[in-house]
Amino acid sequence: MSFLGFGRPQPSSAEKIAAVENELKMVAEMHSRMIKVCTSKCVDKTYREGELAKGEAVCLDRCAAKFFEAHQKIFEQIQTETQNRGGGPAF
Amino acid sequence: MDAGLTQAESRELDQRLQKRQVKEFMNVIGNLVDNCFNACVDDFTSKALSGREGGCISRCVIKSMTTQTRLGERFAELNAAMTAEMQNKGR
Numbered sequence: 001m002s003f004l005g006f007g008r009p010q011p012s013s014a015e016k017i018a019a020v021e022n023e024l025k026m027v028a029e030m031h032s033r034m035i036k037v038c039t040s041k042c043v044d045k046t047y048r049e050g051e052l053a054k055g056e057a058v059c060l061d062r063c064a065a066k067f068f069e070a071h072q073k074i075f076e077q078i079q080t081e082t083q084n085r086g087g088g089p090a091f
Numbered sequence: 092m093d094a095g096l097t098q099a100e101s102r103e104l105d106q107r108l109q110k111r112q113v114k115e116f117m118n119v120i121g122n123l124v125d126n127c128f129n130a131c132v133d134d135f136t137s138k139a140l141s142g143r144e145g146g147c148i149s150r151c152v153i154k155s156m157t158t159q160t161r162l163g164e165r166f167a168e169l170n171a172a173m174t175a176e177m178q179n180k181g182r
Contacts, residue, residue: 016096017104024108027170028115035162036122043158045130050150052157060158064165068173 030071038063119159127151 011019042059043052052060096104131147132140140148 013097013100013103017100017107020096020104021107021111024111028111031163031166032115032118032122034166035159038162039126039155039158043154047127047130047147047151047154050153052154052161057161060161061165064162064169068169072173 034064034067037067123152123155126155 038060042056042063044056127148131151132144134141134144
Protein backbone atom coordinates (compact mmCIF):
# COMPACT_ATOMS: atom_id res chain seq x y z
CA MET A 1 0.00 0.00 0.00
CA SER A 2 2.94 2.29 -0.58
CA PHE A 3 2.53 4.93 -3.24
CA LEU A 4 5.93 6.57 -3.03
CA GLY A 5 8.24 7.18 -5.94
CA PHE A 6 6.13 6.73 -9.06
CA GLY A 7 7.80 9.51 -11.03
CA ARG A 8 6.85 12.23 -8.57
CA PRO A 9 9.29 14.70 -7.00
CA GLN A 10 11.16 13.30 -3.99
CA PRO A 11 8.94 13.30 -0.87
CA SER A 12 10.20 15.36 2.05
CA SER A 13 11.44 13.87 5.30
CA ALA A 14 8.21 14.62 7.04
CA GLU A 15 6.18 13.09 4.22
CA LYS A 16 8.21 9.89 4.23
CA ILE A 17 7.89 9.46 7.98
CA ALA A 18 4.19 10.30 7.89
CA ALA A 19 3.60 7.78 5.12
CA VAL A 20 5.16 4.93 7.06
CA GLU A 21 3.42 5.97 10.25
CA ASN A 22 0.05 6.18 8.53
CA GLU A 23 0.45 2.80 6.94
CA LEU A 24 1.22 1.26 10.31
CA LYS A 25 -1.70 3.14 11.84
CA MET A 26 -4.05 1.63 9.26
CA VAL A 27 -2.70 -1.84 9.95
CA ALA A 28 -3.05 -1.39 13.72
CA GLU A 29 -6.62 -0.14 13.38
CA MET A 30 -7.54 -3.05 11.17
CA HIS A 31 -6.02 -5.40 13.73
CA SER A 32 -8.03 -3.82 16.53
CA ARG A 33 -11.28 -3.93 14.57
CA MET A 34 -10.74 -7.54 13.62
CA ILE A 35 -10.28 -8.51 17.26
CA LYS A 36 -13.47 -6.71 18.30
CA VAL A 37 -15.57 -8.14 15.52
CA CYS A 38 -14.30 -11.70 15.69
CA THR A 39 -14.50 -11.82 19.49
CA SER A 40 -18.08 -10.65 19.25
CA LYS A 41 -18.98 -13.25 16.63
CA CYS A 42 -17.09 -16.24 17.96
CA VAL A 43 -16.56 -16.07 21.70
CA ASP A 44 -19.27 -17.09 24.17
CA LYS A 45 -20.27 -13.91 25.97
CA THR A 46 -21.21 -15.62 29.22
CA TYR A 47 -17.56 -16.47 29.92
CA ARG A 48 -18.40 -19.65 31.75
CA GLU A 49 -14.97 -20.94 30.85
CA GLY A 50 -11.59 -19.23 30.98
CA GLU A 51 -10.26 -21.46 28.23
CA LEU A 52 -10.92 -20.97 24.56
CA ALA A 53 -13.05 -23.86 23.32
CA LYS A 54 -11.96 -25.73 20.20
CA GLY A 55 -15.01 -24.54 18.28
CA GLU A 56 -14.37 -20.94 19.28
CA ALA A 57 -10.74 -21.20 18.22
CA VAL A 58 -11.64 -22.54 14.78
CA CYS A 59 -14.29 -19.85 14.43
CA LEU A 60 -11.70 -17.16 15.23
CA ASP A 61 -9.30 -18.48 12.57
CA ARG A 62 -12.00 -18.49 9.93
CA CYS A 63 -13.29 -15.11 11.03
CA ALA A 64 -9.83 -13.58 10.63
CA ALA A 65 -9.48 -14.97 7.11
CA LYS A 66 -12.96 -13.79 6.11
CA PHE A 67 -12.35 -10.40 7.63
CA PHE A 68 -9.28 -9.89 5.47
CA GLU A 69 -11.04 -11.05 2.35
CA ALA A 70 -14.06 -8.86 3.03
CA HIS A 71 -11.82 -5.89 3.76
CA GLN A 72 -10.01 -6.27 0.45
CA LYS A 73 -13.21 -6.79 -1.48
CA ILE A 74 -14.82 -3.71 0.05
CA PHE A 75 -11.71 -1.61 -0.49
CA GLU A 76 -11.54 -2.53 -4.18
CA GLN A 77 -15.24 -2.01 -4.68
CA ILE A 78 -15.15 1.44 -3.11
CA GLN A 79 -12.30 2.38 -5.44
CA THR A 80 -14.26 1.14 -8.46
CA GLU A 81 -17.44 2.86 -7.39
CA THR A 82 -15.64 6.11 -6.70
CA GLN A 83 -14.09 6.09 -10.16
CA ASN A 84 -17.38 5.15 -11.83
CA ARG A 85 -19.10 8.04 -10.13
CA GLY A 86 -16.45 10.33 -11.61
CA GLY A 87 -15.42 11.19 -8.13
CA GLY A 88 -12.35 12.35 -6.35
CA PRO A 89 -8.96 10.81 -5.84
CA ALA A 90 -8.62 7.06 -5.49
CA PHE A 91 -7.21 5.96 -2.15
CA MET B 92 7.56 -0.37 3.18
CA ASP B 93 11.17 0.54 2.43
CA ALA B 94 10.94 4.32 2.01
CA GLY B 95 14.74 4.80 2.02
CA LEU B 96 15.00 6.71 5.28
CA THR B 97 18.14 8.35 6.59
CA GLN B 98 19.39 7.59 10.07
CA ALA B 99 17.83 10.73 11.52
CA GLU B 100 14.54 9.97 9.83
CA SER B 101 14.71 6.40 11.12
CA ARG B 102 15.21 7.62 14.66
CA GLU B 103 12.28 10.01 14.36
CA LEU B 104 10.12 7.21 13.04
CA ASP B 105 11.17 4.87 15.84
CA GLN B 106 10.20 7.49 18.42
CA ARG B 107 6.81 7.97 16.81
CA LEU B 108 6.23 4.23 16.61
CA GLN B 109 7.07 3.83 20.29
CA LYS B 110 4.52 6.48 21.21
CA ARG B 111 2.03 4.75 18.97
CA GLN B 112 2.69 1.40 20.61
CA VAL B 113 1.98 2.81 24.06
CA LYS B 114 -1.24 4.32 22.74
CA GLU B 115 -2.16 1.01 21.14
CA PHE B 116 -1.51 -0.85 24.38
CA MET B 117 -3.79 1.52 26.31
CA ASN B 118 -6.40 0.99 23.62
CA VAL B 119 -6.21 -2.78 24.00
CA ILE B 120 -6.61 -2.55 27.78
CA GLY B 121 -9.55 -0.18 27.36
CA ASN B 122 -11.32 -2.50 24.96
CA LEU B 123 -10.75 -5.43 27.29
CA VAL B 124 -12.21 -3.57 30.26
CA ASP B 125 -15.25 -2.48 28.23
CA ASN B 126 -15.80 -5.94 26.86
CA CYS B 127 -15.50 -7.80 30.17
CA PHE B 128 -17.51 -5.26 32.11
CA ASN B 129 -20.33 -5.36 29.57
CA ALA B 130 -20.32 -9.13 29.47
CA CYS B 131 -20.06 -9.79 33.21
CA VAL B 132 -21.52 -6.96 35.23
CA ASP B 133 -25.24 -6.30 35.24
CA ASP B 134 -26.32 -6.39 38.86
CA PHE B 135 -26.41 -2.99 40.49
CA THR B 136 -28.20 -3.91 43.71
CA SER B 137 -24.78 -3.64 45.32
CA LYS B 138 -21.75 -1.45 44.76
CA ALA B 139 -19.27 -4.31 45.17
CA LEU B 140 -18.60 -6.91 42.49
CA SER B 141 -20.28 -10.18 43.37
CA GLY B 142 -18.34 -13.45 43.44
CA ARG B 143 -20.05 -14.47 40.22
CA GLU B 144 -19.14 -11.21 38.51
CA GLY B 145 -15.54 -11.38 39.75
CA GLY B 146 -15.13 -14.92 38.50
CA CYS B 147 -16.64 -14.00 35.17
CA ILE B 148 -14.25 -11.06 34.82
CA SER B 149 -11.22 -13.27 35.58
CA ARG B 150 -12.27 -15.83 32.99
CA CYS B 151 -13.02 -13.06 30.54
CA VAL B 152 -9.55 -11.56 30.91
CA ILE B 153 -7.80 -14.89 30.43
CA LYS B 154 -9.97 -15.79 27.48
CA SER B 155 -9.56 -12.34 25.90
CA MET B 156 -5.79 -12.55 26.12
CA THR B 157 -5.77 -16.02 24.58
CA THR B 158 -8.07 -14.77 21.83
CA GLN B 159 -5.89 -11.77 21.09
CA THR B 160 -2.77 -13.89 20.89
CA ARG B 161 -4.41 -16.28 18.47
CA LEU B 162 -5.89 -13.51 16.33
CA GLY B 163 -2.57 -11.72 16.38
CA GLU B 164 -0.92 -14.76 14.83
CA ARG B 165 -3.63 -15.13 12.19
CA PHE B 166 -3.43 -11.42 11.44
CA ALA B 167 0.33 -11.51 10.91
CA GLU B 168 -0.02 -14.49 8.53
CA LEU B 169 -2.87 -12.93 6.57
CA ASN B 170 -1.25 -9.51 6.43
CA ALA B 171 2.01 -10.99 5.12
CA ALA B 172 0.10 -12.95 2.48
CA MET B 173 -1.87 -9.88 1.42
CA THR B 174 1.26 -7.72 1.21
CA ALA B 175 3.03 -10.35 -0.89
CA GLU B 176 0.05 -10.61 -3.21
CA MET B 177 -0.15 -6.85 -3.65
CA GLN B 178 3.54 -6.61 -4.43
CA ASN B 179 3.17 -9.32 -7.06
CA LYS B 180 0.23 -7.52 -8.63
CA GLY B 181 2.19 -4.29 -8.74
CA ARG B 182 4.90 -5.80 -10.91
